Amino acid sequence: MTIRLAGILAGIGITAVLVLWSLVPGVINLVTGPPAEKPAYYVFKEDPVAPEGGFSFAGAAGKWDYAQLQRGYAVYKQVCSACHGLKYVAFRNLAELGYSEDQVRAEAATWNVPGIDPATGEQIMRPAEPTDYFPNPYPNNVAAAAANNNAIPPDLSLITKARADGSNYVYSLLNGYVDPDPEKLAAAQENGFETPMGLYFNPWFSNVNLAMPPQLYEGSITYDDGTEATVPQMSADIAAFLTWTAEPSLIKRKQTGWFVIAFLLFATGLAYLSYKQVWAGKKPKKK
Numbered sequence: 001m002t003i004r005l006a007g008i009l010a011g012i013g014i015t016a017v018l019v020l021w022s023l024v025p026g027v028i029n030l031v032t033g034p035p036a037e038k039p040a041y042y043v044f045k046e047d048p049v050a051p052e053g054g055f056s057f058a059g060a061a062g063k064w065d066y067a068q069l070q071r072g073y074a075v076y077k078q079v080c081s082a083c084h085g086l087k088y089v090a091f092r093n094l095a096e097l098g099y100s101e102d103q104v105r106a107e108a109a110t111w112n113v114p115g116i117d118p119a120t121g122e123q124i125m126r127p128a129e130p131t132d133y134f135p136n137p138y139p140n141n142v143a144a145a146a147a148n149n150n151a152i153p154p155d156l157s158l159i160t161k162a163r164a165d166g167s168n169y170v171y172s173l174l175n176g177y178v179d180p181d182p183e184k185l186a187a188a189q190e191n192g193f194e195t196p197m198g199l200y201f202n203p204w205f206s207n208v209n210l211a212m213p214p215q216l217y218e219g220s221i222t223y224d225d226g227t228e229a230t231v232p233q234m235s236a237d238i239a240a241f242l243t244w245t246a247e248p249s250l251i252k253r254k255q256t257g258w259f260v261i262a263f264l265l266f267a268t269g270l271a272y273l274s275y276k277q278v279w280a281g282k283k284p285k286k287k
């Protein structure tokens, strides 16, 4: 008995020491230290916002909007693919967007990928097959940086996973080239803020100056399905497409979740009934 009590007390003591140890220096710092200094660009920073009406795949009962994914693919092909690769996506994956096998084959053939001339062994470009992956527009990072004011356009396959609130982030970023608020700008400039030559102001980018010029303009592309190609529309469509490239099984995962919950409820019911069955013959003991 005394040993057990001593053990419990020792445990509580050690925990208390550890908690205080991790807490006290922080509290002292908070009270006595200087206030954390925010960089000058901080006043402009915006949190990602969802497109008007939200994304069809958001929420527990979300679904892909296949027409939107196809439009997003069109934006990628006609605009983004000039600078960004999609190395984890193969042309055959496009079948999941609702294209037939023949359409996928024909679509793949409109892209060129590096290949080898079977006669000479020399490097050539050849039309892509459905089994090929989307090509990188630049042969290597040095070439990519040289063409883009020293910034390397990242591969976009997983970008919606690599950024916080990724789908909304990509939408906000592409739709977010605005002029800085003049009042905030005047204040920030006093603290040394500027948008250097060759960079572009965008309050959604991590330090609000990025090397990617605005990409989307009213009517930049023409949609096959007749949807009006406004900047918010194209931004939402490409964000949806890049959500699909990052997690093609997103919707399946959500549906599996519902199934698992239903099954667990069912199993709970069974467990309860068998508990009733097992103890059916026993009466509670009278005190």
Ligand code: HEC
Binding pocket: 075, 076, 079, 080, 081, 082, 083, 084, 148, 151, 152, 153, 154, 156, 159, 163, 170, 173, 174, 205, 206, 209, 210, 211, 212, 213, 215, 216, 238
């Ligand atoms: C002219 C080349 C070019 C085109 C075309 C282009 N980008 Fe970029 N993009 C860049 C560069 C360069 C960067 C790196 C910017 C930096 O780090 O400052 C970048 C960065 C990005 C980022 C990452 C931002 C971050 O948080 O790091 C995203 C997302 C992106 N681009 C999306 C797109 C989409 C979507 C399209 C098509 C609508 C597109 N880009 C078209 C050059 C381009």
